[in-house]
Amino acid sequence: MKKRVAIVGVGMSKFGELWDKSLRDITLEAGMYAIFDSQVSGKDIDAICIGNMSAGRFTGQEHLGALAADMGGLGHIPAYSVEAACASGGAAVRQAYMAIRSGEHDLMLVLGCEKMSDVNQSEAMRTVGVAADWEWEGLFGATFPALYAFMARRHMYEYGTTETHLAQVAVKNHKNAEHNPWAQFQKAVPLEVVMNSGMLADPIRVLHSSPISDGAAGLIMCSEERAKQFTDTPVYIEASTQASDTLALHDRRDICTMDAAAFSSREALKRAGLTIDDIDVFEIHDSFTIGEIILTEDVGLTQKGQGGRILEEGLTEIGGKYPVNPSGGLKARGHPIGATGVAQIVELVLQLRGDAEGRQVDGAEQAMAVNIGGTGATSIVHILGR
């Protein structure tokens, strides 16, 4: 019988353009909040795992494992840094999950962080772009929004998805973020404003896109036996799965489907012994609003091509059958790349504890996080339950 893995503490820094804070400040902040929330003490932590995409390019600093151990005053414990582009945070959670399940570590601090606003916009754009295939897409002029525009245009062509659908995701997620104190944009945005926002790469507009953000998120994860020392009501990771696909979007079987997300979510449900209808709340990777539309199809909330229509029906709103991104998602909570996958888990833990306040999904007991790297080349899925 393999060990069950629990989450006993969560913490976040504020997400946003935080000019007064460094990468070290925000990472420490998220870690400290997670530790305080869990009631563990520093000596209980036997390893750190930190997810980050590109601190070397964004801030000029690498070797974040050692940095986190040092800043946290955690001494000589091993500290691992993992990278999977925009899925780096999810990768850190999964690495810790595997380490605890194997018995190698017992109680870990898991972090995700990115400090994107220390460089100018064109440098930030260039760095985000290397999550796709730099040599055969980026070099030829395909920006990251352009690659998502490829998906959006084709989805519109094949399934009749509209610009209104693209905008409705942003409207929904901004509305949810009004109630999230850590969100970068804690305000609703009217549909007309989204639909008239500046064009990045037709048909992708600026308000279809997640922002440039700074932020960090942290978790305390441990074995089930250990969790009982700290809380009577831990949240458990019921499944953790990961899948890959081609680095370049043009090599995919179908650019309207993220096969890696379909495989990993199906496998996660199987391992957890659940069906999609058992899941009460979702955090799904909406780096661009077309991403949420495609992924709601791929995880099975609806059939392929119907991702736009379920928005019209309100199916993915808080109070709908499948609430997606109550936190505000990447769109409105913000998308500090390496922090995102961990922040998704923080949100779902709060939801399952009933601590999500104005954005609470009533009676949530099972939750799913889908964290995507690049344009779908990595997918990491976690199912949480209590």
Next chain:
Amino acid sequence: MAEHGVAQIWRKIKSMYNIIGNRCTTCNTYYFPPRPVCPKCRRKGHLEEYKFKGLGTVHTFAIVRQVPEDFKTQAPYVMAQVELDEGAKLTAQIVNCDIEDVCIGMRVRSCFRRITEFGHGGLIVYGYKFEPTMKVTGHK
């Protein structure tokens, strides 16, 4: 040590200038850029160099308006995924037409163009872009 980008581009010149990829003779699948391993056949695969004809169809596209620093002088421009007639897809600019005229399904052919410059006085990168075939042939 090479100047910024020089070795990185130089080693790709063959593929970038002439759209040279490869073909697995076991499963008859064409690859661009050339793959080191056929993902369908793996060790049973046999890859041979192949020069693509450079004809294809626009599979999807975007009009890029927020452009990278090295593409400032070209903005706005059309990026597309072109499905080559042999089956492989690649990502390239569509040129020699009004950006509003590009559509899914449009027939295109490759042309040799300047792709970008790595900053002022930096390396000039050349390679493939695509243009509509209809201007010459008079039909789609």
